[in-house]
Amino acid sequence: MVKELRTIWWSKNNVFIIDQRLLPYRVKYLKIRDHKQMAKAIKDMAIRGAPAIGVAAAMGLALAVVNAKTENKEVLMEKLERAAEIIRSTRPTAVNLFWAIDRILSIARTASSGRELREKVLSEALRMAEEDIEINKKIGENGSRLINDGDKILTHCNAGALATVGYGTALGVIRSAYNQGKKISVYASETRPRLQGARLTAWELVKEGIPVKLITDNMASFLMQRREITKVIVGADRIIAKTGHVINKIGTLTHAISAKYYNIPFIVAAPFSSIDFKHTIDEVVIEERDVREVLYINNVRIAPRGVEAINPAFDITPPDLISYIVTERGIYKPEDLGRVAEETQ
């Protein structure tokens, strides 16, 4: 159906996604029939990654109106807003979710009939999916200028094709540099608790033949000490424009602190839709997930009964630890984002 790996697509008024919880063991597609199923897929992380859940939200909203049994504009708008509420409440941290919902709602409000609303919502959702891949290729192209022949690149979690519609952000930069013929290799940190580095990033890179070694999260600084890592590149779930803080998968901050200590460039790759122009860092909610993700691995308990655990899904990297933020529009210093945001809005 698709030549390049796609995480999500629309087909005959259903949405299909790769069920990422089953990777790397099985490639299985989930058929999503309505916005409630989409909300559940986002919440349970069958689909994850900030850009991917943005598009998933948009397609979920499209399902809500496309399959509705009415042509009444007001009724459709009401349905859309209720679906938006449900999808909005799935995960609190990645800003793309809210950005995508707002974009779809705005478009819907410009429709003059129920039929037009439906068409506009669907075509906007499809456009966002196509745009996502174009944006990622542009991010890859821009970011590849920061990658040199011989670089050994650490990446954390999965900011690859699977975190987006296709191509990826951080892995997009790696793909782009690799496709330019640069001799690079990758260290993927496994990313406890959910092991997206081991399960997803390693899977994507092995499939494409890009040299990759898996490490536990706690090995990265030792490799930096030995100059076995020369660059770090990660994605972002939300970037605070006002101050340049980056919210990303738990463990990102640790890699950033170690990279700073060893004077290794720390690069964040993300689309403009991950930049939050509204909020300050203190207003961001860091998702706390079920502690069973920490206490169990593959359904086997790793700790004694009676022990407590915590499970913040994201952490906050301050701007002084970030060398570059790569977007589809260019490469920025984190402290420049506030000004850039003003200019481009």
Added chain:
Amino acid sequence: MVKELRTIWWSKNNVFIIDQRLLPYRVKYLKIRDHKQMAKAIKDMAIRGAPAIGVAAAMGLALAVVNAKTENKEVLMEKLERAAEIIRSTRPTAVNLFWAIDRILSIARTASSGRELREKVLSEALRMAEEDIEINKKIGENGSRLINDGDKILTHCNAGALATVGYGTALGVIRSAYNQGKKISVYASETRPRLQGARLTAWELVKEGIPVKLITDNMASFLMQRREITKVIVGADRIIAKTGHVINKIGTLTHAISAKYYNIPFIVAAPFSSIDFKHTIDEVVIEERDVREVLYINNVRIAPRGVEAINPAFDITPPDLISYIVTERGIYKPEDLGRVAEETQ
């Protein structure tokens, strides 16, 4: 048989150890009948932790001569030296192993008969086990002076009773402070790949009712950023006296860098037998273990076929990241160890 938790003991010319690979699921004792079984138990990490493997080595050597069917001193000495070679080759990094073997060999060389050799070796091995607990209690007492009411203490891997004969080094400090009535709580980082923090440290602390929360290794810096961790305390597999470098479980360096970045005291607790007075840091071999420890968790593969991995078991923390080194003789700055070593030798 024993009131406090003991990791290893001698009984009727056999050695018993807790099989730590089965914790926290089962408490099972392994009966060790000869030095080869002991070498295998050390290599496979049925017993682990620098002080514990020192005593295990000594008891392994005692088994080699106590159960030998000869009274000939030269033959016994030869047996002892062959056993020493086998045990010496099990694990390269923790210095206590070599320290213990050398101590037993020296004592054996002072014997004037086969019978005396046997007696001296056994009583020295037993003395080392008793000494270990006394030393740990002294480390605990000394280290507890650095712990304040209200401290939230991060510890990595297991430097507890299970890493020693009993009481523990880093956990000895925590036990001592807790027993003094200080209101403290502990964060145990799980310690991938072998999860000693989740399996062993959490188990010890839960058993004693000391408040403990389990975290993944990559959460520590985020907790430091939020001042949810106020001290870090770890054990050591080897401390280089000349420069103050500390070799300890992989992940220690990462915690130390983060602690430095957030200006949080980083404390190492270890017996004098973990101090290497001979070698420089460049001469230390960092053990590389089977990569299946990274690629599999509880026998379930976590990464796709075809991906490579690395598995260094230890890392090196430089002295500028270490606030204090606590030993049975007192509290030192890492840079003072060279001088202290000269004075006390």
